[in-house]
Amino acid sequence: MTEHYQHRARKRFGQNFLHDAGVIHRILRAIYARPTERLLEIGPGQGALTEGLLASGAHLDVVELDLDLIPLLKHKFDSNPNFTLHQGDALKFDFASLNPPPHSLRVVGNLPYNISTPLIFHLLEHASLIRDMHFMLQKEVVERLAATPGGGDWGRLSIMVQYHCQVEHLFNVGSGAFKPAPKVDSAIVRLVPHETLPHPAKDHRQLERVVREAFNQRRKTLRNTLKALLSSDAIEAANVDGSLRPEQLDLAAFVRLADKLCEQTSAE
Incomplete structure (x- = not known):
């Protein structure tokens, strides 16, 4: 050079x-x-x-x-x-x-x-x-x-x-x-x-929203960190234990929570 x-x-x-x-x-x-x-x-x-x-x-x-x-x-x-x-x-x-x-x-x-x-x-x-x-x-x-x-x-x-x-x-x-x-x-x-998503969410933006809220206070339980988005009953209805911390959940569980939020939003 x-x-x-x-x-x-x-x-x-x-x-x-x-x-x-x-x-x-x-x-x-x-x-x-x-x-x-x-x-x-x-x-x-x-x-x-x-x-x-x-x-x-x-x-x-x-x-x-x-x-x-x-x-x-x-x-x-x-x-x-x-x-x-x-x-x-x-x-x-x-x-x-x-x-x-x-x-x-x-x-x-x-x-x-x-x-x-x-x-x-x-x-x-x-x-x-x-x-x-x-x-x-x-x-x-x-x-x-x-x-x-x-x-x-x-x-x-x-x-x-x-x-x-x-x-x-x-x-x-x-x-x-x-x-x-x-x-x-x-x-x-x-x-x-992935050519085919393994866990497709109903709305990708709602998944981002749930994940962002969940990890904003990662030491707290999901029941606390997601309370502005989902009630304890809604979390349980998504087949997720609300007493867990966000880092204990896998991708599929976060998609279930996001899909529950979608259902809730469209029902309002």
């Missing part, structure tokens, strides 16, 4: 550039891109993963917010006909504009910690277009995504993502794999949207 294209990580974009060749290879192996596929990389940075993804022969769209990185990415990859660069904010990007067939788009990203959760929810709005997502995230975020009921990591993020996707915590990545080294460890997660 010429001196002209050197780039320093910018704190306001939460940039930490991946440079460990072993980790890069391991991520590329987990993704296993094929020549006929359509991939989207969010925040390619200096192109550590971009190079390997393009080497697969797949078509790669990348979305990069940092204007200073655009010349570097163009210099490195513009000569490849499978490379398309979009300058902009991934949180506002219209993924449908790529016009992929249903369940075909493969999304990849080393996501800045400050936008990872809103970006995952933004992508889930387009879950019907997506085949899978591989993200590098803060390790504790991956632990919450992949959590199971009963533990402290089980909460709103686990439930709402698992409603839409199968979640797999693939492997952890130490801070030394990045420049500058972040203060926390990272992990790679694979999210695969």
